[in-house]
Amino acid sequence: MRKPMTGVRVLEVAQFTFVPSAGAVLADWGADVIKVENPVTGDAQRGLVTVAGRSATAPGVSFSPTVEAPNRGKRSVGLSLALNQSRPVFEELVRRSDVFLTNHLPQARAKLRIDLDEIRRINPSIIYVAGSGFGSEGPDRDNGAYDSTAFWARAGNADGVTAAESEVPVGMPAGAFGDNIGGITIAGAVAAALYGRQATGETSVVDVSLLAVGAWANQSNVNLAMLYGCPLPKIDHRTQALGNPLTGAYRCSDGRFIQLSMLQPTRYWAPLCRLLGLRKAADDERFETSESLAANADEATALLADAIGARTFDDCTRLLDLLGGQWAPVQDAWEVANDESMLANGRIATVEDAQGNRQRLVANPVKFDDAFAELSRAPLFAEHTDEVLRELGMEDHDLIDLKIEGAIT
Incomplete structure (x- = not known):
C-alpha cells in the first residue's frame, strides 16, 4: 500500500506552512x-x-520551494468565503470531504463560518483539525503565532541552545523549522482520527499547537525541570555530554566538524584511540572504566581534540567509518540534499515544476512498502477552480456567473 490515504478527501483552508x-x-x-x-x-x-x-526563488527560476514544499500534490480553488454567492460551493466541498484543515484564529473562523459547529452542521462525520499557536483553550487561544514565537521561543527551544553568556538567544536553524515538525504531527493525528472513525464510527476534533509541539520536542529538558522543581542550569560551550569525551563536536584541521555520540564510551575508547594513533591512551588505566574515564574526561577530550584536529575532515570520516561507533559529519543544507542515505532511501524526491523543469524537494520522512516518494508540484494559484467545481456538477454558465460576482477565481 504505497499510498494508504488514497480515497481520502481533505479540504484545507489554511495558509503559510x-x-x-x-x-x-x-x-x-x-x-x-x-x-x-x-x-x-x-x-x-x-x-x-x-x-x-534569502530569495525565495533562484535567479531565472519561478519554482519557489517555500510554496512548493507545503503545497505539493494539492489542487487549488480560488473561492471567497466572505460572499454568500460562494457558500453553496463551499458547503458542497465540506459535504464531500473526510477531513477539514484550518489554521485560522477562532474569531476569523467564526466570521467566515468555518468554525467547528458550522462545519459539523454541514458534515457531522468530518474530522475537524485546527492548528494554532497556543491551543484551543487558555488565555492565548485567540492569539496568532509563528513557529519562531510559539515553537522556538516560548517552548524553551531557543533557551535550550543559547549559552549563558550570549547576548541574544539563538535563532531557529531554518525557516519553518517548527512548522514542518508540527505539520507532520498533524498528518499523523489525522491518520489516527481516520482509523478511529472507521473503527468506532465516531469522529474527532484534532487540536495541535506550535507551543505543544515545541514542548514535545524539548521534553527532555522540560521533564527534568519538572523533576527538579526549578529551571535547569544553562548549557556551557562544550557539546560533550558530562564525563563522556566520546560525545560532542570536534574540529578537524580544515575547519570541518564531526559529531561523536558514543554513549558506551568504554566500548569504543580503545578502538578509537588506536585508529587515531593514540596507542598509549588506548591502554591507559585512567580511561579504562566508565568511572575513571569520567574522572579524567578533560584529559581524554584534549587528546581526542588534538588527534582529530591534526587530521582533515576526509581523513577523520574515513577512520571513523572503520570504527562502527555512533558519529556523523556536521553537514550543511547542500550536503544534506546530496546525502547518500537520503538519496538511497528516496528522501530527496524529484518533482516537475509548472514550466516542465525537474526540481528536487525533501520528501516527508515516512516510507511505505520501500517505495520512493512520488511527488507532484504545488498548484498554481486557483489552478483547479473550474475542474473541482465541475466535479460538483456545476455547468460553465454557473462558473461564469460566480466569476462575475467575484465569488471564485
Missing part, C-alpha cells in the same frame, strides 16, 4: 487535498519574496 505542510504530507500519502485560497490574494505564502534573508 504549519497546517498546509500537513496537507502536503497527506497528499504525499495519497489523499485528494483541495486547498481553498482567497480568490484575489491566494495563500499569503505565495507573496513571500525572501525567506530567512
Whole structure:
C-alpha cells in the first residue's frame, strides 16, 4: 500500500506552512487535498519574496520551494468565503470531504463560518483539525503565532541552545523549522482520527499547537525541570555530554566538524584511540572504566581534540567509518540534499515544476512498502477552480456567473 490515504478527501483552508505542510504530507500519502485560497490574494505564502534573508526563488527560476514544499500534490480553488454567492460551493466541498484543515484564529473562523459547529452542521462525520499557536483553550487561544514565537521561543527551544553568556538567544536553524515538525504531527493525528472513525464510527476534533509541539520536542529538558522543581542550569560551550569525551563536536584541521555520540564510551575508547594513533591512551588505566574515564574526561577530550584536529575532515570520516561507533559529519543544507542515505532511501524526491523543469524537494520522512516518494508540484494559484467545481456538477454558465460576482477565481 504505497499510498494508504488514497480515497481520502481533505479540504484545507489554511495558509503559510504549519497546517498546509500537513496537507502536503497527506497528499504525499495519497489523499485528494483541495486547498481553498482567497480568490484575489491566494495563500499569503505565495507573496513571500525572501525567506530567512534569502530569495525565495533562484535567479531565472519561478519554482519557489517555500510554496512548493507545503503545497505539493494539492489542487487549488480560488473561492471567497466572505460572499454568500460562494457558500453553496463551499458547503458542497465540506459535504464531500473526510477531513477539514484550518489554521485560522477562532474569531476569523467564526466570521467566515468555518468554525467547528458550522462545519459539523454541514458534515457531522468530518474530522475537524485546527492548528494554532497556543491551543484551543487558555488565555492565548485567540492569539496568532509563528513557529519562531510559539515553537522556538516560548517552548524553551531557543533557551535550550543559547549559552549563558550570549547576548541574544539563538535563532531557529531554518525557516519553518517548527512548522514542518508540527505539520507532520498533524498528518499523523489525522491518520489516527481516520482509523478511529472507521473503527468506532465516531469522529474527532484534532487540536495541535506550535507551543505543544515545541514542548514535545524539548521534553527532555522540560521533564527534568519538572523533576527538579526549578529551571535547569544553562548549557556551557562544550557539546560533550558530562564525563563522556566520546560525545560532542570536534574540529578537524580544515575547519570541518564531526559529531561523536558514543554513549558506551568504554566500548569504543580503545578502538578509537588506536585508529587515531593514540596507542598509549588506548591502554591507559585512567580511561579504562566508565568511572575513571569520567574522572579524567578533560584529559581524554584534549587528546581526542588534538588527534582529530591534526587530521582533515576526509581523513577523520574515513577512520571513523572503520570504527562502527555512533558519529556523523556536521553537514550543511547542500550536503544534506546530496546525502547518500537520503538519496538511497528516496528522501530527496524529484518533482516537475509548472514550466516542465525537474526540481528536487525533501520528501516527508515516512516510507511505505520501500517505495520512493512520488511527488507532484504545488498548484498554481486557483489552478483547479473550474475542474473541482465541475466535479460538483456545476455547468460553465454557473462558473461564469460566480466569476462575475467575484465569488471564485
